[in-house]
Amino acid sequence: MQRLRETFAKLETQGRKALITFITAGDPDLDATCDLVETLVEAGADIIELGVPFSDPLADGPTIQAASLRALERGTTLKKIIATVKKIRSRTEVPLVLMTYYNPLYHYGLKELVKDAVAAGVDGLIVPDLPLEESEELRRLAVDKLAVIPLAAPTTPDTRLAKIVAAGRGFLYYVTVTGITGTRTSLPKELSQSLDRVKKIAGELPLAAGFGISTPEQARTVGAHADAIIVGSALVEIIAQHGASAAGRQELGDKVKALRRALDAV
């Protein structure tokens, strides 16, 4: 969790925005995940979000659904992902957060999960189907060790947002669109205003915007109104095509570099 705090603090002093990149752990396999994380970091990603594959990813669009399925077919489990994080930790201090649906965590046992994740070097958890009211126990167990990163949506009223922010750690994940994950040609036109409004309520908690962001232009536009942007499906699509081959890593790196440049131009 400390790594997340330090990263945002450092970027703030540099006047830069954070680039958060998502890939599905175990796609195409877990060894590849270690290499792909290295590629992302070298290309300029500040925080890595690893998706834990789930059989029923109901907040995800077709791209990440397919990646989940590929990872599950390769026998990826939460236990193995935590072991992989441990390996990645021996190579880099980049903040790592797991994005996972609730059932794998619940089934693992929350107490056990927090202990194992912290020991492996996981910095935070994003659980898209665990709203404020249901996350109390996880937050209590994770306190000060593991950031339970909250999500807010365009449909979240301000009063509720304030409560979400107060309970949140790490950063606030603002879902830019009313919908599921996946690349989009256009983002809502009122997004900049929404982000400005959310930023005021978020206060000290860094504001990260995700869902639908795939191009450098979108990164620049959104980055101007947030502390961080999150890109997922656009990267997962590259992995879907090329796996972790040299060509794939090259293309992935180029994509991240382009996003990085756009974000640094904000």
Next chain:
Amino acid sequence: MIVPNERGYFGDYGGRFVPETLIGALDELTKAFEFYRHDQAFQDELKEWLTNYCGRPTALYRAKRLALELGIKEIYLKREDLAHTGAHKINNTMGQALLARRMGKKRLIAETGAGQHGVATATAAALFGLECEIYMGEKDIERQAMNVYRMDLLGAKVIPVTSGSRTLKDATNEAIRDWVTNVGHTHYIIGSVVGPHPYPLIVRDLQRVIGIEAKAQILEQSGALPDYVFACVGGGSNAIGIFHPFLEDDLKMVGVEAAGSGLESGAHSAPLCVGEPGVLHGSLSYLLQTEDGQIKEAHSISAGLDYPGVGPEHSYLRDQGRVEYISVTDDQALAALRLLCRTEGIIPALESAHALAGVVAQAERLKEQCVLINLSGRGDKDVATLAALEDKGGK
């Protein structure tokens, strides 16, 4: 204890495990439901539709020949198969469509397994002039072709779901994704007592009419309450509907899950018998899942029971010991279906045949008892499945 509590928990089960995007819509729905639940004009209108359009109350029929055949003292069938569209599902969709109309929603979506809920939703949409899209697994579209055609006739669009097991579970995922995207103008009519709060409560409330009627009818016809109530359990809406008004009474209740090819085969739909608690489709309840917390694919010959989860109130009633949950295999259900056809001239749905098969399996202990069975739907939709089995020379 009154269940659910204000957060939608039935003891340890239930809740709201959904993306933040939907919380506002669920709050809005809870508020509307709490209001109209006590609004006389709304209740009068619903009753009017249920009476003159759906054909309620449905009959309670004493099945003497079936009882004689099984050596059971008395068997009564609550004839939900006689409700408009052929199953209890219409009770829920009429109520929710009226609610959606009051809330100003112009579009209805639903998931469906056997197609009965899809047909019932399409019916309400046609009646009230609402746009309607139904998510249905590809596998279910194949085995329930007649219902697909009915939905089409009724003006609904059936969207095939090709992900995962291509059955009810995946259709539900897709319906939730649609709702997350179109939540502003769309109402999602969940077909069973599953999903995030307030759905398990809303659907229970709308299905209680089954048990309320059955209780009055059996008192009138036999002068006493039954000793046992049997119902099949997939998501569990027909079971909750008939059980709930009897919960405080001195009688036994049995929910019958689908054991598919047998519990030991792993190919079944019996989370209450052999599952573990977990979260699927917005609530915490018993589930079929792997060691890693992935949802397992369910199996049942009955598309309406082919689901790895179950409504949270059933999980609560199971843990309380108030309802006993058992399971019967595909073969047992098929045999019971044929038995009812030949003894009583009623073709039950494959789902409802599981409730009958539960009674057949326990006939020994029911000898001196009066048994009420919820015959939740009619079997016309299943004749193609049955004919295909005959062609294979089996069963």
